[in-house]
Amino acid sequence: MSTIGSFEGFQPVALKPDGDDQPSERDSLPMEEGSSGRDSVPSRMARQPSVTESVLYPNPYTRPHCTRKYFVTRPGAIETARQDLKNHVDETMGEAIQGFWLLTEVDHWNNEKERVVAITDNTLLICKYDFIMLSCLQFQRIPLSSICRICLGKFAFPGTSLDKRQGEGIRISWGKSEEQSFLSRWNPWSTEVPYATFIEHPTKNSSEKFSEICKMSAFIAKLVSAVQNAHKTSSGPGRGQEVMVSTEPILMETYTGLMSFIGNRNKLGYSLARGSIGF
Template structure:
């Protein structure tokens, strides 16, 4: 296979100091002690630089009232999710989890879907987690030995497409497109698509906590895990090895009415005041 997923606006501001609009006592004394016969022009008082400067968020695209609508940003939400998943995976498979990453999956129809990614020694897990009810809705297991390629790059669309997106992402290939049936290819809920595409989650820059679970950390764990899985696996009919490419990621949508509506309203996320899917 959330190297995954650059989002301008808010600028650092300097809080206004009390008394900035009033002439200081020093200025008043200087005026009073001056030569009575001297006529002076308008004075420009020099003010000390502001003691504090602050920026609301590292990314100017994020605003507090917007980021707080995502349930994943609520206190304890992501921690609860990771503990739930860790306990479930350890109990059911005994796999050792190497890390958790919050990401956005983009399906072949260009729909955004909130996901948690997990990497173990042998498996990549893609989790659909309900941050409202704090429960795992779907967990997809992908053997790392089946992953043969990772593509990093900007998103691209057919020339006549009306539904386009900016930004970069990564795509993880785990099978040949020729092996996909026509039915699964046109089924938006199919899990048989031989690749998965991801980009950064919208709340990536809202806090240090989410910056720590971004895509660059994901790739640093995923690539070595896949290489180790290839070395350990036996009986594969194809040659071992992992291809990591840097090239545009094609999303074959043309009209994209459903994805445009869903992505504008963030229906693929656990969002306050919204009905997701």
């Protein structure tokens, strides 16, 4: 007579991956005569990793539910933003858009801000877009001929900063940082900063569509080409000059960083679903 706690008579079984409710071809294969169930278990379990890999990882875009909280991923949102930006360029600038990207701007106080960026024939257009109300809130136009330097590299921070950013970015300069006034340097809402810094948007791995419009390498290649062409055709004092493209650390002068530490941790610079309030 067997008792509770006795393990006699139990046989090991092969584990199947979660969600795999369909019978596999392996399960229907008959066992050869003379072979025991115990001998067949190792061979069945040895082939299990390949099945698990094919079932659990069917595509390169991981955890799509984590990116659904961004309003930009809602059906039709990015298409509406693209059309609104195109209408604005047609009505006010009369130029053709050469490229369209969804990026994150990092301001001079290290605050992340969701931005729609377009390159036209003569202008770099940076748009603050509200993906909740689907409307353009603010435009910043930088003539391509005024861009003098494009820097790519990892971020560098003072030792006392609380929010030290990892990874790489791009800084586009159309003036010298030394010429920036004291008030604009220490004003977190200043629009007189002579450069713009960008990183890739958090939704870059959500789908193939966002992988294309969030790709930093494509943006850099198009920008460098457009700036070089603008310098050649410009009639201003910078005519014929070559844009300087360098690879070096990007200095973020946030000596404390408490404001950006709170804002970036809570994604305050993005159009984001933040849940319901109440019970």
